[in-house]
Amino acid sequence: MAYRFVRAQPKRDRLTSLRERLDSGEIEQIEPFGRAMTTALQQARFDPASGEAVWVEEDYCSPPLAMERAEVLDDYFTDITIVDEDVDEATGWERINHLPGLWNQVLDEV
Template identity: 70%
Template sequence: MAYRFVRARPKRDRLPDLRERLDSGDIEAMDPFGRAMTRSLERARFDPDTGEAVWVEEDYCSPPLAMEREVLDDYFESLTVVEENVDESAGWAQIEDLPRLWERAASL
């Protein structure tokens, strides 16, 4: 499996819609990437130093996140794949001390 370490600036006014789509299962139902994207976005963190959401995304596209961007570009700006082939556990460990994105989303 390929995992990408991702950073992106949330479009604050769009986060409630993203939350609704995650909760309703709309994104999870998207084939082939919906389940992995939902898991990643549910676990996403917020970096208060940069104002970015950060997460590890399972992805097999070339270029990275090619299919996922049809969703991600609606909710995030300046999306950057920081590391294309990160170990999933190590990637999440890098950001485990940051606050969860969804805990911070209401105050953004």
């Protein structure tokens, strides 16, 4: 499995819509990546130093996250950066586990 360590600038005015789509299961139904994306985004963290969302996502696209960006991510984030193209999933989450959850941080501010 390939896991990507991702950083992106959230479009704060759009995140309520993304959260609703995640909660309704709409994104989870997108094949082939919906389940992995839903899990990753639900667990996403917020880096207060940069204002970025950070997460680890299972991905097999070339270029990385191509389908995910076209279908979902580009609607809700800018400056999407793949920090590491092949990171161990557990190690990636450990790198950001100390950060506040994206949804607790950002939705409270919207």
